[in-house]
Amino acid sequence: MKNRLTRRSLLALSATGAVLALSACGGNVGGGSASAEFPSGPITLTVGQAPGGSTDLIARAAADGMADSLGVALPVVNKPGANGALATEEVAAMAPDGQNLVLLNASLITITPLAVSADEAVSLDDLDVLMGLSQDDYVMVASTKSGMENFDDIKNSGKKLSFGTTGVGTGSQLAQELILAQAGIEGTTVPFDSGSPALTAVMGDQVQVSTVQLGEAKPQIDAGTVTPIVVFSSERNEFLPDVPTAIEAGYEVPVSQYRAIAAPKGLSDDAKQKLVASIKDAVATDTYTSFNEKNMLTPNEISGEEVTAEWNELAAKYKELTDEYDISLAGK
Amino acid sequence: MDFFGPVLDGFGTVLDPTNLLYCLLGVVIGMLIGVLPGLGPAATIAILLPLTYGVEPVTAIIMLAGIFYGAQYGGTITSVLLRLPGEASSVVTVFDGYVMAKQGRAGTALGIAAIGSFIGGTIAIVGLTFLAPLVASFALDFGPPEYTALALLGILLVATISGGSKIKAIIAAALGLFLATVGRDGFTGAERFTFGNLSLADGIDFVPIAMGLFGVGEILYNLEERHRAVSAPLKVANVWPRRQDLKQASGAIGRGSVLGFFLGILPGGGATISSLASYALEKKTAKDPTRFGKGAIEGVAGPETANNAAATSSFIPLLTLGIPANATMAIIFGALLIQGVTPGPQLISNDPELFWGVVNSMYIGNILLLIMSIPLIGVFVRILRIRAAILAPITALITLLGAYTIRNSMFDVMLVVMFGAVGYLMKKFGFEPGPLVLAFVLGSLLESNLRRSLLVLEGDPSGFLSRPISATLLVVFVFVAVWPMIKSAIDQRKNRLVAVQAVKEKENA
Incomplete structure (x- = not known):
C-alpha cells in the first residue's frame, strides 16, 4: 500500500513536471523543413x-x-x-x-x-x-503639490527641481534631458527602475516632475493626482487633446x-x-x-x-x- | 450603512457560482505554479490573460488574484519539503521549516504555515476593507531615503538572524551584496562585472541564486553524506499541529499579521522585508533564541503569516492609488485596463462592485486554500518518503526547469549549476546561504535608493534625518545594532556585581 502510494504520487509529480515542461517549451517546437510550404x-x-x-x-x-x-x-x-x-x-x-x-x-x-x-x-x-x-507617447507630469501646471511654471519655478525618468537609455530620459537642455533648466535627473516607481514618486512629491508613458500616467491624470505638462509626440495625442506638445511649446523633442x-x-x-x-x-x-x-x-x-x-x-x-x-x- | 451596503453587495458578487468557480480555479493554478520555482505568478497571469478576455472583469480579477495568493502558499510547500524557496519572501521559511521536515515534523510545519497564512491573509483583508484609503498614502510617503533606511535595517537583520557563526554570516552577506552589483548600472548604463555577456546585463535573477545555493547545494551535500554513512530513513509523521504548537505559534502569527500588513503596502520589496523582520522579531523576543534554525515553529509561523498578509495588502496601492506594487500587480493592472476598468484613485467610487467583489473574493479564496491544503498536506509530506535516489533527480529537474522558465534561457540553467557548486562548498565549510540570498535581494534595493536619495537630497546626507520616517527607521537601525553590545555590557556588570557580592558574603561568613 505504501509502495503504491509512493508510486502514485511520483507519477503525479512527474506528470505535472512533464506538462509544465511541455508548456514551457511550447515555443520551440517545429521550425525545421525549410523546403516545405510556409508556414x-x-x-x-x-x-x-x-x-x-x-x-x-x-x-x-x-x-x-x-x-x-x-x-x-x-x-x-x-x-x-x-x-x-x-x-x-x-x-x-x-x-x-x-x-x-x-x-x-x-x-x-x-x-x-x-x-x-x-x-x-x-x-x-x-x-x-x-x-x-x-x-x-511619453508625457511629462508634475506633482500636484508642486502647483506647476505648464512648462513655463517649471521654467520659472526658481527652485532646483528633481526630474524622474524610467531609466537610463529610455525615451523618457532622452525626451526630458532634451527639453530641459533646450529650455536651459538646471535640475537633477533621477532614474527609476521603470515607469511605475517614477510615477509613484511624482504622486508623493518625492520628485516634482517625471516623464512616463501615457498608458501608465493616464489613470492618474484623469484622477487629478498628477498634472500633465507636455506630450512629446509630434502632434497632439488623441487621448490627451488638451495637453500641448513639446514642439508647440517651442522645443524640438520628437520622442x-x-x-x-x-x-x-x-x-x-x-x-x-x-x-x-x-x-x-x-x-x-x-x-x-x-x-x-x-x-x-x-x-x-x-x-x-x-x-x-x-x-x-x-x-x-x-x-x-x-x-x-x-x-x-x-x-x- | 453607506459603507456596508457595497461591502455586502460584494459578497453577493463573490457567491455567484461562476465567480466561485474561477476563484477555485485561480487558487489551484496558483498552488501548482508556486511549486515550480521560476514560473512565478507574474508569468502565469500574463500567459493566462487571454483566457480572461471573455469573462466579466470582476470574475477575471478574482481568478488572477487567486493565482497570486495561491502561489504564495505553493512556495511554502517546496521551501519546507525540498529546501527550494521559490521567492525571496519564503527564504526565511527554509531555516526552520526544512529542519522541521528533517525532524519528521513536516506536517506540523506545513499545517502551521497554512493556518498562519489563513489568519495573516484574513487580518490583512479586514485591514484592506476598513483601512485601505487611510493607509494608502503611507506608500506615497515612502521616497528613496525611506527605502534606503528600510533596506539598511533589513541588511542588519540578515546578519542577526543567522544561527551559526556571525563572521561567516557577514562574509556570506557581503558576497550577496557583491553579486547584487552585477549588471548594467541603472544610473550610468556602465557594465559592471558582466564580462561583455549580454545575459548578465540585467544582473543575476534571484531564482538561479536561491535555487542553486539552497536546492542543488543541498542535493550535492546529501549525495556525499550518503556515501560516507548509511543515513537513517527520514522519519515522516503527518502530525497536525498540536494544541501546544498552536499556542507556541500564536504570538508569532499575530505579530506577523501586523508586520506583513503594513510592510506589504510598500511597493517593491515589502513582502521580503516583512518575512525577514518577522523572523528577526520572533528570534529577538523568544525566551530561548538558540532554538531558531533548529526547528522552531515560530520561525515558520511568523514569516509565513507575514508574507501572506503582505501579499494581500499589496493590493491596497493598486486598488486605491493605481500603483502596482510588484510585477504581478503590474500585470493585474494591465488586465484591468484591457477589461476597460481603470485602476486608480477613482476605482472605489466608479466601480464599487468590482472593488468589493475582488476584496471579498480574497476571504473566500483564503478559506478555499485552507480547506484544500489541510487534506493535501498528508499527500505532500509523503514526498519525503520517496527514496533520495529518486527524489533528488526530481528536485534537480524542478530546479533547472524553474530556472529555465524565468526567461527561457539556458544561461540561467548554467547559473543554477554554478551556484549549486558554490552552495555545496558553503555548506561544507559551515556558511549559510540565507544571509547571502537575502543580502543579494536587499543589496540592489539599498544601492539604487541610496544613490537616488543622494540625487534628490543633492548630496546632503543630513536629509535622511530631517525626514520623519527615514529618521525613525535609522534610529531603530542604530538601536538594533547597538543593543546587543549594551546588553552584554549590562550583563557583565551584573555578573561582576553578583561576583563581588558573593565574595563579600564569603568574607562575611
Whole structure:
C-alpha cells in the first residue's frame, strides 16, 4: 500500500513536471523543413521584455490575430535581457525561414546606443522589418503639490527641481534631458527602475516632475493626482487633446516609443508576403483595435521599409540633438 | 450603512457560482505554479490573460488574484519539503521549516504555515476593507531615503538572524551584496562585472541564486553524506499541529499579521522585508533564541503569516492609488485596463462592485486554500518518503526547469549549476546561504535608493534625518545594532556585581 502510494504520487509529480515542461517549451517546437510550404509549423514571436509589460501585451495581441490568419499557432516567448538586445540578437542569428520573429522596440535601435558602448548597440542591419505596429507617447507630469501646471511654471519655478525618468537609455530620459537642455533648466535627473516607481514618486512629491508613458500616467491624470505638462509626440495625442506638445511649446523633442515586428534578414518573398498579410489581418480585427484604444496606443501601421528608414533617421536625429546640447545619457 | 451596503453587495458578487468557480480555479493554478520555482505568478497571469478576455472583469480579477495568493502558499510547500524557496519572501521559511521536515515534523510545519497564512491573509483583508484609503498614502510617503533606511535595517537583520557563526554570516552577506552589483548600472548604463555577456546585463535573477545555493547545494551535500554513512530513513509523521504548537505559534502569527500588513503596502520589496523582520522579531523576543534554525515553529509561523498578509495588502496601492506594487500587480493592472476598468484613485467610487467583489473574493479564496491544503498536506509530506535516489533527480529537474522558465534561457540553467557548486562548498565549510540570498535581494534595493536619495537630497546626507520616517527607521537601525553590545555590557556588570557580592558574603561568613 505504501509502495503504491509512493508510486502514485511520483507519477503525479512527474506528470505535472512533464506538462509544465511541455508548456514551457511550447515555443520551440517545429521550425525545421525549410523546403516545405510556409508556414511549416508554429511560428515563435520572441519578446525582449518580461511578460505583462506593454511591449509583451502588444506582442500577444498581434500574435493572436496573426495565428488566426496564418492557421498555425503563434506562441509568444519572453526573453528579457539588456533592454531587448538579448532577444533581438538571438533572433537575428536564426535561420531566415520565417518561423522565428521578434517584436522590436524602437528605443533599442534609436536611443539605447546613446547610453551603452558601441559593441553592445543593436542595429537593424541583420533584420528584415515586416511592419510597424503602433506609437506609444511619453508625457511629462508634475506633482500636484508642486502647483506647476505648464512648462513655463517649471521654467520659472526658481527652485532646483528633481526630474524622474524610467531609466537610463529610455525615451523618457532622452525626451526630458532634451527639453530641459533646450529650455536651459538646471535640475537633477533621477532614474527609476521603470515607469511605475517614477510615477509613484511624482504622486508623493518625492520628485516634482517625471516623464512616463501615457498608458501608465493616464489613470492618474484623469484622477487629478498628477498634472500633465507636455506630450512629446509630434502632434497632439488623441487621448490627451488638451495637453500641448513639446514642439508647440517651442522645443524640438520628437520622442515616442514605436514598435514593429521583424524577422532574421534574408526572408524568402513568399514567407515575407504571407507574414505581412497576416499582420495586416491581425491589426484590422476589432479585438486588436480596441486593445490599442484601451492601452492608449496610436496605430502606426507602416511598411517595414518605412520603419527602417524612419528609425535610422530618428537614431541620427537623436545623436545630432544630444551632441548639439552636449547631453550624455550615460550619467555625467 | 453607506459603507456596508457595497461591502455586502460584494459578497453577493463573490457567491455567484461562476465567480466561485474561477476563484477555485485561480487558487489551484496558483498552488501548482508556486511549486515550480521560476514560473512565478507574474508569468502565469500574463500567459493566462487571454483566457480572461471573455469573462466579466470582476470574475477575471478574482481568478488572477487567486493565482497570486495561491502561489504564495505553493512556495511554502517546496521551501519546507525540498529546501527550494521559490521567492525571496519564503527564504526565511527554509531555516526552520526544512529542519522541521528533517525532524519528521513536516506536517506540523506545513499545517502551521497554512493556518498562519489563513489568519495573516484574513487580518490583512479586514485591514484592506476598513483601512485601505487611510493607509494608502503611507506608500506615497515612502521616497528613496525611506527605502534606503528600510533596506539598511533589513541588511542588519540578515546578519542577526543567522544561527551559526556571525563572521561567516557577514562574509556570506557581503558576497550577496557583491553579486547584487552585477549588471548594467541603472544610473550610468556602465557594465559592471558582466564580462561583455549580454545575459548578465540585467544582473543575476534571484531564482538561479536561491535555487542553486539552497536546492542543488543541498542535493550535492546529501549525495556525499550518503556515501560516507548509511543515513537513517527520514522519519515522516503527518502530525497536525498540536494544541501546544498552536499556542507556541500564536504570538508569532499575530505579530506577523501586523508586520506583513503594513510592510506589504510598500511597493517593491515589502513582502521580503516583512518575512525577514518577522523572523528577526520572533528570534529577538523568544525566551530561548538558540532554538531558531533548529526547528522552531515560530520561525515558520511568523514569516509565513507575514508574507501572506503582505501579499494581500499589496493590493491596497493598486486598488486605491493605481500603483502596482510588484510585477504581478503590474500585470493585474494591465488586465484591468484591457477589461476597460481603470485602476486608480477613482476605482472605489466608479466601480464599487468590482472593488468589493475582488476584496471579498480574497476571504473566500483564503478559506478555499485552507480547506484544500489541510487534506493535501498528508499527500505532500509523503514526498519525503520517496527514496533520495529518486527524489533528488526530481528536485534537480524542478530546479533547472524553474530556472529555465524565468526567461527561457539556458544561461540561467548554467547559473543554477554554478551556484549549486558554490552552495555545496558553503555548506561544507559551515556558511549559510540565507544571509547571502537575502543580502543579494536587499543589496540592489539599498544601492539604487541610496544613490537616488543622494540625487534628490543633492548630496546632503543630513536629509535622511530631517525626514520623519527615514529618521525613525535609522534610529531603530542604530538601536538594533547597538543593543546587543549594551546588553552584554549590562550583563557583565551584573555578573561582576553578583561576583563581588558573593565574595563579600564569603568574607562575611
